[in-house]
Every structure is written in C-alpha cells, then in structure tokens.
Amino acid sequence: MNAKNSWFEKNNLRVFLLSTIACLFIYLDNFNQKYFKNTKAVINDAVAHSSYVITWPIKEALNVPGYVMHIVSLNKENEQIRILQEKTKKLISDNKFLRQENQKAQRFIQEEKIYEDETIPAKVILRVNTITASSMTINKGAGDGMKIGNPVVKNNNLIGQVEEVNYKSSRIKLLSDINSNIPVVIGELLTQAIFSGDPSSKTKFSIRYLPENFRLKSGDRIYTSEIDKILKKGILVGTVSDVKYDESTKKQKYSINFNYKLHQTDYVSVFIN
Amino acid sequence: MIKKEKNYQEFLGIALVLMSIWSTTLFAQFSLNLNFYKFFNMTYLLIYFFTFNNYKYFSFFSMFILGLITDSISGIPFGASSLVYMTIYKIAVFQKTIKLRTYFFAEWIALGIALFSAYTVILIVLYLSGTSFEPLVYVYNLIASFILYPFIWFALKFILIRLGDRKLND
Numbered sequence: 001m002n003a004k005n006s007w008f009e010k011n012n013l014r015v016f017l018l019s020t021i022a023c024l025f026i027y028l029d030n031f032n033q034k035y036f037k038n039t040k041a042v043i044n045d046a047v048a049h050s051s052y053v054i055t056w057p058i059k060e061a062l063n064v065p066g067y068v069m070h071i072v073s074l075n076k077e078n079e080q081i082r083i084l085q086e087k088t089k090k091l092i093s094d095n096k097f098l099r100q101e102n103q104k105a106q107r108f109i110q111e112e113k114i115y116e117d118e119t120i121p122a123k124v125i126l127r128v129n130t131i132t133a134s135s136m137t138i139n140k141g142a143g144d145g146m147k148i149g150n151p152v153v154k155n156n157n158l159i160g161q162v163e164e165v166n167y168k169s170s171r172i173k174l175l176s177d178i179n180s181n182i183p184v185v186i187g188e189l190l191t192q193a194i195f196s197g198d199p200s201s202k203t204k205f206s207i208r209y210l211p212e213n214f215r216l217k218s219g220d221r222i223y224t225s226e227i228d229k230i231l232k233k234g235i236l237v238g239t240v241s242d243v244k245y246d247e248s249t250k251k252q253k254y255s256i257n258f259n260y261k262l263h264q265t266d267y268v269s270v271f272i273n
Numbered sequence: 274m275i276k277k278e279k280n281y282q283e284f285l286g287i288a289l290v291l292m293s294i295w296s297t298t299l300f301a302q303f304s305l306n307l308n309f310y311k312f313f314n315m316t317y318l319l320i321y322f323f324t325f326n327n328y329k330y331f332s333f334f335s336m337f338i339l340g341l342i343t344d345s346i347s348g349i350p351f352g353a354s355s356l357v358y359m360t361i362y363k364i365a366v367f368q369k370t371i372k373l374r375t376y377f378f379a380e381w382i383a384l385g386i387a388l389f390s391a392y393t394v395i396l397i398v399l400y401l402s403g404t405s406f407e408p409l410v411y412v413y414n415l416i417a418s419f420i421l422y423p424f425i426w427f428a429l430k431f432i433l434i435r436l437g438d439r440k441l442n443d
Contacts, residue, residue: 018337019359025341025352030402040351047345055295062299126298126346131410132399133348164348171348178405200407 041142041166048137048169052125119153119269120144125169127262134177134197136160138268141168145272151224151232154268155259158182158224158235162270170270174262175237176204184237186210187220195222195237205256216243216254232271282436286323287330293319294343313417316343317391318425320358321384324365326433336362353398357391364390377426384422388415 028036122138140146142165150162152172160180163173173180180197186207191214198206207216220240226233238256245252293315320339324331340355347354368383392415399406 014333015359015363018333019356022337022340022352022355022359025355026350026398026402029351043341043351044345047342051295051298051346055298058299128297128347129300130297130347131414132395132404132406135348173348178407200410 044164044166044171045141045168048126048166049139055126119271122152122170122268122270124266124268131199133179134174134199135163136172136174136265136268138170138172138270139168140270141166141170143167146170146270147272149231151235151271152268153235153271154265156236157259158237159258159260159262159265159268161231172268182237183225183231184222185225186222186240187217190223190225192225203255207254215245216240216252218243222256282433283329285433285436286319286326286328287335290316290319290323290339291342294339294346298346312414313421314414315425317357317361317388318384318418318422320361321365321387321422322426322429324362325369325380327369331362333359333362349395349404350398350402353395356398357394360390360394361387377423380426381419381422385419388418 025036029040120140122140122144124136125139126137128135128137136159138152146162146165148162148165151158152160152162158175160172160174160177161182162170164171175182175195175197176199177197178199180195182195184193184195184207185191186193191211193210194208196206196208198204207222210216218241222237222240224231224233224235224237236259238258240254241257242255243252244254296315320331320336336358337355340353340358341351343354343358344351364383364387368380392411396406396408396411
C-alpha cells in the first residue's frame with residue numbers, strides 16, 4: 001500500500017487522535033470525572049479571565065458613544081431631578097403619603113434583611129447569550145465558598161443559579177436559559193409552579209405546571225419555593241404584569257417585570273449557604 | 274520584510290475567528306435580547322471561508338483549541354465545539370482538494386453539507402449530555418448561516434483583495 005494513502009499517515013493519525021480526545025472530553029464532562037473536572041476548572045478560569053482582559057478595551061470603546069450621550073443628557077436629568085424634588089417636598093407634607101412610604105420602606109428593609117450576612121458580592125466578567133446557553137461568569141470561585149446551585153440575586157431579584165464552579169470564577173445559569181427550571185410560588189395564594197427559561201418566546205420565560213383554572217393577575221409577585229430544598233425559599237423572582245387571557249386558545253399572555261437590567265449588571269450577590 | 278507583512282495578513286483569519294467567538298460576550302454587553310447568534314453562526318462561516326482559502330494557522334489542532342475556548346465561554350460540554358470545528362475544517366479541506374477550478378457554487382454547496390454535519394454533531398452531543406435545546410432554533414440558524422455565506426464571502430474577498438492591493442502598492 002502506498003504510504004501516502006495509508007491510514008497510518010501522520011495527518012490521518014492526528015485527525016483520529018484529536019477527534020478521540022474531543023469525544024473523550026465530552027464523555028468525561030458528562031460523567032463529572034474528578035480529575036477532568038479539576039483540569040476543566042483551570043481551563044475555564046484561564047479562558048474567563050483572559051477573555052475579560054482581551055474584550056475589556058473593545059467593550060470600553062463600544063461604550064464611548066453611551067458615555068457621550070450620558071454627559072449630554074446630564075443637564076436634562078438635572079432639570080428633571082429638580083422638578084421631582086419640588087414634587088417630593090409637596091408630597092412630604094401629605095401625611096397619608098408618608099405613612100405609605102414608611103410601610104414600603106419597612107417592607108424593603110425586611111426584604112433586604114433576609115439576605116444580610118448570607119451573600120457575597122461578585123463582579124460579572126463575562127456575559128454569554130448563544131443558542132446553546134444564556135449565562136454569566138463571575139469572579140468568585142470555589143475558594144470563596146461558591147457551590148453549584150447557589151442562587152444569585154441583583155436588587156433582591158433572583159437572576160439565576162450557579163451552574164459551574166471553578167477555582168477563581170463561576171458560571172451562572174440565567175433564568176432565561178432553556179435549561180433553567182426554578183420552583184416558584186405565585187400571588188397571594190402561593191400557587192406552586194415552575195419558572196422556566198424559554199428562548200423561543202418573546203418574554204424569554206414561561207410559567208409552567210400552573211393549576212388548570214388558575215388565572216394570573218397583574219401585580220402578582222413570584223417567589224422561589226423550597227421544593228426538595230433545591231433552592232432557598234422566598235427570593236423574589238419578578239412581578240407579573242400585562243396579563244391577557246385569550247378565550248380562543250384558553251391561554252394566558254403575560255409579561256414579567258424584573259427589578260434590574262441584566263445587560264447592565266456589573267455586580268451581583270451570591271447566596272453562599 | 275515582505276514575508277513579515279504576509280504573515281500579518283494571514284494572522285487576520287485566525288484573529289477574526291477568535292473575535293467571532295468573543296463577540297458573543299460583546300453583544301451580550303449591550304443587550305441580552307439582541308442576539309445575532311440566534312440567527313446565524315459567524316464562527317462556522319469564518320472557519321469554512323479561511324480554511325477553504327488556505328489560510329495559515331488553520332489546522333486540526335487550532336480547531337481543537339478554538340473549540341475548547343468556545344465551550345469554556347458558552348458552557349456546553351467540553352469538546353463539542355472542537356468536534357464541530359474539526360468537521361467543518363475537514364469538509365472545507367476535502368472540498369478544496371477536489372475542486373478543479375474556482376467555482377463558488379460548489380464551495381457554497383459544500384458549506385451546506387459542512388453546516389448540516391456541524392449542527393447534527395452539536396445536537397447529538399447536546400442530546401446525549403441531557404441538555405435541553407430548541408431544535409427549530411438550530412434549523413433557522415443553519416438556514417440563515419447558509420444564506421448569509423455569499424454576503425460574507427463577498428465582503429471578505431473585497432477586504433482581502435483591498436489589503437492585497439495595499440501591500441502591492443507599498
């Protein structure tokens with residue numbers, strides 16, 4: 001046989017070897033093999049931090065028009081704040097308003113207190129949104145007490161769960177990820193359901209396994225529930241709004257309001273317990 | 274001196290592929306809803322184009338490494354993208370060796386086969402690893418990537434010819 005066409009030719013062997021290694025990696029990754037997991041954690045750390053460093057100048061350069069626009073709009077904002085301040089002064093004199101605000105503030109403080117001493121702040125170093133995944137990478141890892149499944153919050157709203165922990169970084173699976181399924185309770189009756197990521201829908205989310213005749217109401221709050229101790233209970237996920245019921249399809253259409261803008265999220269808090 | 278300049282231009286191919294991998298994080302910086310990668314996969318197209326046009330640094334090994342970087346960033350099973358990139362690379366190399374003359378239509382059809390093989394591999398890997406996926410999104414992605422290739426081809430050829438002219442003028 002001609003050596004050039006032989007299966008043992010250097011090039012063919014290289015193809016075979018690399019394809020086998022790739023398949024082996026997939027196999028080991030699926031079975032969470034201990035030594036492979038450690039190697040992968042090191043590679044993930046290196047890629048995450050180097051990607052952050054490499055893309056940082058480009059991100060900053062792309063942000064320049066935004067900064068300029070911000071400076072231009074500062075005067076306008078100043079004027080709006082001045083008008084708001086005057087309005088607030090008038091409202092302060094109203095006793096009813098004060099009482100309501102006081103109640104709101106107390107509720108807010110209580111919500112904040114739940115999370116005190118249990119969370120650690122983390123910086124978002126990478127955001128990824130592809131057809132396969134919707135995730136963020138943060139700069140805290142196993143050494144900081146991160147564990148798989150830890151809930152991640154921003155402005156007291158759940159934004160996702162820790163999916164993968166490396167030594168110096170961790171990946172967060174966002175609520176909009178197709179593989180995200182969060183047990184939740186909705187509304188005053190605390191109706192149980194599953195809050196799932198749904199990239200094919202406009203809202204990017206869907207509430208599944210609701211009781212058959214259950215109707216959502218605008219303003220219903222969605223909190224995490226503690227089914228099988230998967231997740232810490234009582235973390236605010238979002239608020240239901242714009243509920244419309246379609247009689248013909250017997251389906252509810254709704255939006256979910258969140259207390260944050262995900263793409264502007266630079267820092268998050270992670271529950272470490 | 275001339276040799277050095279040529280190397281710089283050849284580095285362009287691999288640099289563009291790397292940028293397309295990192296661009297997933299750059300787009301997400303501005304809006305997580307604005308996702309161009311939902312409609313097409315630029316990395317696949319660039320790998321095919323530069324391999325077909327015989328660019329330096331495009332080899333099985335570099336495809337393997339680029340795949341690991343992609344998997345590490347996007348969080349899909351390690352090795353999946355490596356397999357996909359190597360599949361595209363192999364088909365591009367095969368098409369390049371059997372072609373008798375420059376004929377864009379044959380190149381485009383081979384790309385269709387490469388994309389189909391690539392998406393089949395990725396879906397098999399995702400299925401075997403128990404990861405949820407939306408098959409329809411992948412079908413749209415495949416079709417859009419295939420349709421987009423002539424435009425990418427034209428743009429890159431135009432840029433590369435211009436760069437070549439500049440080098441000649443220098």
